[in-house]
Amino acid sequence: MSNLWDLSNIQPQRESVLDGDTIPAMFWNAVEERGPNTWMRQKKLGIWRSWTWDQTATGVREIAGGLLSLGFAPGDCASILANTVIEWVLADLAVLSAGGVANGIYPTDAASQVNYLCEDSRTTMLFVEDDEQLDKALEVRASLPLLQKIIVFDMEGLRDVDDPGIISLAQLRALGRDYNAKHPDSVMQRSATCRPQDLAILVYTSGTTGKPKGAMHSHGGLTTTVRGYNLLVAQDAKDERMCFLPLCHIAERMGGEYFAMYAGSILNFVENPETVPENVREISPTVFTAVPRVWEKFYSGVMISLKEAGKVQQAAYGWSIGVGTEIADKVLAGEPVDGFLKLKFGIARWLSLNNVRRLIGIHRARFLVTGAAPISPELVKWYLALGVPMLEVWGMTETCGASTGVPATRMKPGSIGPAAEYNEVKIDPVTGEILVRGPNVFMGYLNLPEKTAETIDPDGWLHTGDVGVMDVDGYFKITDRMKDIIITAGGKNVTPSELENELKFSPYVTDAVVVGDKRPYLTVIIMIDQENVEKFAQDHDVPFSNYASLTRSPEVQQLIQDVMEGVNKKFARVEQIKKFYLLETQLGAEDEELTPTMKLKRKLVQTKYAEQIDAMYR
Numbered sequence: 001m002s003n004l005w006d007l008s009n010i011q012p013q014r015e016s017v018l019d020g021d022t023i024p025a026m027f028w029n030a031v032e033e034r035g036p037n038t039w040m041r042q043k044k045l046g047i048w049r050s051w052t053w054d055q056t057a058t059g060v061r062e063i064a065g066g067l068l069s070l071g072f073a074p075g076d077c078a079s080i081l082a083n084t085v086i087e088w089v090l091a092d093l094a095v096l097s098a099g100g101v102a103n104g105i106y107p108t109d110a111a112s113q114v115n116y117l118c119e120d121s122r123t124t125m126l127f128v129e130d131d132e133q134l135d136k137a138l139e140v141r142a143s144l145p146l147l148q149k150i151i152v153f154d155m156e157g158l159r160d161v162d163d164p165g166i167i168s169l170a171q172l173r174a175l176g177r178d179y180n181a182k183h184p185d186s187v188m189q190r191s192a193t194c195r196p197q198d199l200a201i202l203v204y205t206s207g208t209t210g211k212p213k214g215a216m217h218s219h220g221g222l223t224t225t226v227r228g229y230n231l232l233v234a235q236d237a238k239d240e241r242m243c244f245l246p247l248c249h250i251a252e253r254m255g256g257e258y259f260a261m262y263a264g265s266i267l268n269f270v271e272n273p274e275t276v277p278e279n280v281r282e283i284s285p286t287v288f289t290a291v292p293r294v295w296e297k298f299y300s301g302v303m304i305s306l307k308e309a310g311k312v313q314q315a316a317y318g319w320s321i322g323v324g325t326e327i328a329d330k331v332l333a334g335e336p337v338d339g340f341l342k343l344k345f346g347i348a349r350w351l352s353l354n355n356v357r358r359l360i361g362i363h364r365a366r367f368l369v370t371g372a373a374p375i376s377p378e379l380v381k382w383y384l385a386l387g388v389p390m391l392e393v394w395g396m397t398e399t400c401g402a403s404t405g406v407p408a409t410r411m412k413p414g415s416i417g418p419a420a421e422y423n424e425v426k427i428d429p430v431t432g433e434i435l436v437r438g439p440n441v442f443m444g445y446l447n448l449p450e451k452t453a454e455t456i457d458p459d460g461w462l463h464t465g466d467v468g469v470m471d472v473d474g475y476f477k478i479t480d481r482m483k484d485i486i487i488t489a490g491g492k493n494v495t496p497s498e499l500e501n502e503l504k505f506s507p508y509v510t511d512a513v514v515v516g517d518k519r520p521y522l523t524v525i526i527m528i529d530q531e532n533v534e535k536f537a538q539d540h541d542v543p544f545s546n547y548a549s550l551t552r553s554p555e556v557q558q559l560i561q562d563v564m565e566g567v568n569k570k571f572a573r574v575e576q577i578k579k580f581y582l583l584e585t586q587l588g589a590e591d592e593e594l595t596p597t598m599k600l601k602r603k604l605v606q607t608k609y610a611e612q613i614d615a616m617y618r
Contacts, residue, residue: 104248
């Protein structure tokens with residue numbers, strides 16, 4: 001890990017490290033170049049198992065051969081319904097190597113959603129993880145006439161299944177071995193037929209405003225973007241990443257799977273979403289990409305641990321983070337850090353900051369990457385004060401992931417950085433909307449030409465729906481989503497995301513939705529952090545019997561009131577929040593109020609809790 005005043009190990013990598021203008025070409029070139037080296041690691045039953053590039057290639061070749069033996073044709077679509085596991089990557093690369101289109105489905109999606117996504121994408125082969133996901137597929141199979149086979153990764157509990165439409169991944173690989181023995185060149189010949197302009201993957205939008213839309217990405221768009229990532233957040237074979245976000249989301253597919261494939265970085269898969277904090281400490285990645293929710297959770301954990309620490313530890317942390325903040329301020333201002341301050345920082349690291357980094361699992365990290373949602377600038381500064389640069393990137397499904405990025409050498413918390421070199425970014429002079437144009441921009445929405453025409457104008461500019469500004473250095477800042485800007489009854493324009501980010505900086509708040517359009521004042525719906533609020537209740541002898549009673553207790557209500565009042569002090573009177581409502585149900589990935597990336601769906605929340613919102617205005 002470098003010191004903040006020496007960021008020489010976070011430089012853009014301009015030279016191409018791997019040939020290939022399609023994903024299969026890039027993958028097979030990587031195998032040829034890196035054969036015996038480790039690419040992926042996954043923990044099962046307490047033991048980490050490594051996959052070399054050669055072992056991965058064997059799996060991909062067998063699965064692709066199995067698909068060919070079943071009549072999988074160029075351009076056919078295969079969907080993958082599974083958590084983030086190595087088999088997901090094998091299936092994805094096999095489908096693409098067989099000249100097909102790969103589509104990911106969130107493992108939290110209901111059977112009805114699986115039905116819609118398979119029908120819309122014309123899925124012929126469906127990979128599922130286990131018996132739970134198989135049940136969803138079987139529930140809707142009768143209404144999917146194009147679906148030929150369901151392939152199951154993990155057959156535990158399914159030994160007695162006797163159904164010609166269902167086979168295990170092991171059986172598919174066996175079919176592939178037989179097929180490849182008889183047709184040794186078929187997979188590579190099929191792989192070579194892929195062209196840069198061909199459709200490669202479908203990434204369905206999270207459906208916050210109606211049915212999910214299938215964003216189409218070409219091989220050329222994917223390979224151009226993945227090469228461009230080395231200009232934003234350069235990595236190489238010495239780096240270790242953690243793979244834990246959903247692979248059907250553009251962030252992990254591009255920044256995890258495909259970028260690691262290109263750069264040669266080791267991909268470590270977590271056991272499951274609940275073990276992320278424990279696995280981070282085990283893996284201690286050198287590069288770590290996550291959504292703001294994860295960074296907020298780590299910060300909350302440190303703050304809660306600090307409250308339980310002794311007076312000496314608290315004082316040591318207070319002094320150390322003060323020194324770190326002093327250096328972070330100088331680095332952000334572009335000022336030199338003198339020798340005495342460097343010496344103090346060395347002591348601060350030894351005294352406290354190294355322990356905080358170890359507690360989180362970022363003690364080896366060269367840098368951290370945050371994206372997919374707005375983050376509080378104060379939180380970015382806190383990680384900087386620990387000695388780890390946090391670089392914010394911005395993009396969306398339709399831009400194939402990152403479209404702008406903050407360079408390590410000129411960080412500006414609260415900014416999403418200048419445009420990445422592989423695309424153009426500008427602000428619409430009339431609406432203030434951020435527009436993007438470049439080879440990374442998607443091909444359009446599957447089966448929705450009118451929606452595509454609404455989103456990409458005749459000059460090729462993608463209308464992102466984000467409103468922003470650009471400063472004199474060419475750095476962009478998102479002010480809000482166009483559809484989210486609040487205009488109060490008094491005519492005041494308010495950007496709710498700024499208030500929401502400040503609220504989420506509290507260890508007791510997981511998410512927040514500010515309300516107030518055409519209303520006399522602002523109110524907010526808050527989802528508390530269950531673990532931290534329960535800890536608060538236990539420490540203060542607050543009685544509660546369940547989650548709902550916890551949110552209703554006067555002490556917890558006062559706790560959140562204090563958080564809200566602290567946030568209000570940072571804003572003008574017309575922008576201050578007057579009342580709040582705490583969600584009384586603990587929401588998880590399966591709940592309709594949350595997107596797959598665990599963000600509250602603003603419109604749905606406002607509709608579902610309309611009665612509680614109205615009560616705050618009576």
